Amino acid sequence: MITAKCEVHTVRITDVSLEQKTADHLKMLILEVVKEVEVKWKATIVAITSDASGESWAAIKQLVDEFPWFVAPDCFAHQVNLVVGDYYKVPSTSLFLQYMKKATDLITWLRSKTMVLSMLRDIQKALNAANPSQMQQVLSIIHAVLTCWTAHYLAFRCLLDLRTTLDILAKQERDHSSDATSRCKAQEMLELIEDPLIMLTHIGPLALAINFAQAAHCCLDEVLIILGYLVSRYQDLLNMMTSTNDQIGLHAIINSLEKCWSKSDQTVFIAAVILNPLYKAKPFAQICQFTTAGITSLLLKLWQRFQSTPAPESLHQEIINYLQD
Template sequence: MPNSLQDYFWKGEKQNSSYYKTYCKACVKNRMQIAGAAMSDIVTQGQSFKAYQMVRCCTLAKMIHANLILACTTVGSVLGRKDSWIAHLIGGQVACVHASAEAKADASAQRSAASKKRDEPDTPGAAAPPQKKQQKDPNQPSLTGFRRNDMPYGPAEKDVIQRQVLRAIVSGRLSLRAFEEHEMKVLIGMFRTTAPAILPTGKVVGGRLLNAAAADVEAITIKALKGKISGLLTDGWKCKKKNAVNAICANSYLIELIEVTALNKDGPSLCEQFAGMIDRVEVKYGCIIIYFITDADGAGAKKGRQLLGIKRPWLILPSCWAHQFQLILGDYFKVHDMTAVIAEDATALIAWINNHGKVRKIFDEAQKVISQDRLGSIVILAYLVANLTRWTTHFIAFFRLFLLRAALQLAVLQNRSTIIAAEVGAATSKESQRLKEDAERFCALIEDATFWNGLEAVLGDLEPICLGTNINHKDSTRLDQVLLTIAGILRFADHPEPEVKKAMLVRLEKRWNDCDQPAFLAALILNPFEKLSCFGLNANLNQFKCLNLLISLYRRMSDRPDNSDTPEQRKVREAEVSKAFLQYLSGMGDFADFDATLWEETNHNTNPIPVWDAFTGSRHLKELAEFAITILNIIANQACCERTFSRTKIEQSDHCNRLSLAKIDKRTKVNKFI
């Protein structure tokens, strides 16, 4: 051999009593390429860390000492044995990609020599002794043996694997026939040769397995809702088959998907449909529905919900405030003409940059100059696009554009003619003139300080609306939090534009009037961290007005047909609630020792529900505490339905558009519990 294999490795510290750690020079050299040729020479020539110490006095060596140690640590060590070196250089499955052809050739030669030596007999010139064949007794019993990969599966294992196949298909949004594909079976067979034989077909997955899993989910849902106070929410969606589908959810559980294409959408018809939904859920799941939520689409769901309130006055019937805040965003653009113009200009500018690759690259180069920090890091931000179905993206897209103001203006200042030429390209005649005018218009817009000042003002108005949308789109958003987000956008009362101020307050007042107001007000008052602190002087509230509000709501919700209390019992309960509520507002009795600040510090949150849970143990406070928990558990949005539709849209993709609504319903339910 012209070279020993150890010549290709750097000798390090001892790994154990017999062998040293070694580091592949090719790997280390590749890692250290950024240090320059001198460093590469040191790595190539040095035989050990001791040899490296001899050149360490060199200024270059001092500078890169830490980097060399880091490189060795990063590439990892190889045990200082010949077979380990061979395995690293030409290993069975993963060979060193940095090793030279000479090193690999030496390793191959060493391996061949070792293999030949094993095959040679111990005595030189002597032939290997012939293997003696053992005769088998035909009468001797024998056991059937299997290699590990050929072991068959038992019935129990088969059932578990098939159920896992269903979970993989549902969670991975795969076709029901995914595991029938030949290449999939080949892949599974590589893990265990008998596995393809027990893989279920698409018919089995979409039939027996899916039905069994859906039944398990149904049992879990019934157990979770049985005997509980709950709410119901519903929303509509059009699937790829152009059929209208309604989702019905309770406490974030999907109850069912129903097709409503042929059903009437007028108020009285929807009222009957809503009442039927409530009755079916209460009977099937054994729960008590106290609130019902839809969106507020005028003659349809809103009218149906209002009629339902007349027929069943004990129900709390708020509209979805996630939708309401999105509509408030639309109101803002409608009543503020200047805002609409700025929003259109900003949207057009973003689209122009994204639609012209050469122009975008020029702006990206300007971002490199602007964003480079003291450490040399460079961040190039994307130009985000607003999406109508993503409710907060208008603010996000405009805010990103505002962040890039300096980079855009720098690019136009330095490369205006280059930007125009990049957009025009090879276009001629009228098209060339149109593209040139486009580029000049947007360059002028980027230079216009009035546009950027207006965009900053728009962002200030949009932020509280988008924050409210985000807050009100969670399953945990309580009515008191909704009311506080509504108060947050009352900043329009101080808007500098009188027309905008007047129009926005009128629209906000209209949406607030459509609410089930007593429930929202009671929730805020029953929040022990807020009480009456959020109400201003103009609210004209005192303890007795609050008591009248609370008792009216308590009577209304107690007036259910299934309430078996006698009139005398109801009076006693109302008296308990009244007395406890006045003590609560005054901070007397059991409430005298409650310190909101101390509670927040020890429990690290301001969730009022655990506070009221603590009072349920007191006999004379239990009725008020349970009522407060009921009110504070009401959620005024359709987020569960929206997430369901996002999932069903994926389930009914272009590749799975033949799935029936029943199978989509089951797959969606099963996926939620995976």
């Protein structure tokens, strides 16, 4: 696929189910697409991205070695999802995983009872009728889909948004089921409703970041601003949290974000932020090497990398004029 004017266009789909998934083979397929885009589409390839799995990463590395002007960032929606995975691996998050299982069991049970879903809808309508000044949208119970990275967060967020409605249901409808087995199951599920189901404070910012990063029009400067926001947000949370388990989990997220950044082609991300007139050098104001001279040197080196020719003499002054507005 290629992106142009914020739209994604499919160039080619290749069936490799009967072929070996090697780095060399993937590199060959990418080169064929590069040639097709440059010859038939009259477009110049400047960046290639993929997930960071072993063979994909090796193929991209080979391409960058052969074409050093290529920018090759990892898919940062995937990277942020891996940060979530690193968070779940921390032993202190076991309580959170228990709440996840409870919430998933509750969602599965609620969605299996059409009458219960209807009652939830009626309770919400009644609450809206009683408080017309605070009328809210009538929500439904949604189930997470594994292939959608933000689905679990949204499904659990919906449960929290329905907390008042679920509490009313738990108090009013305990004896709704007809047979003893059903009543026992209903009692078990209704007790889950009364539990403090989940704490989404930790993964909420990551879900927001994935939503930005997976957009077809997400740009390099936005990725770096997102990473900066995440680290800043989790450091603030770290200062607020007194629980050791919370602090261990937050440290795991920050360390994982820094690991993602450490293996990035950092120069192009930094340059993309500087060349956005909304930001320029402001996000780096507290870092000593980001002087006018340092920024000029960085941009001149990128010119050399992309153009394979020395930068024109006028570029130095143009950069200074830009930074000084």
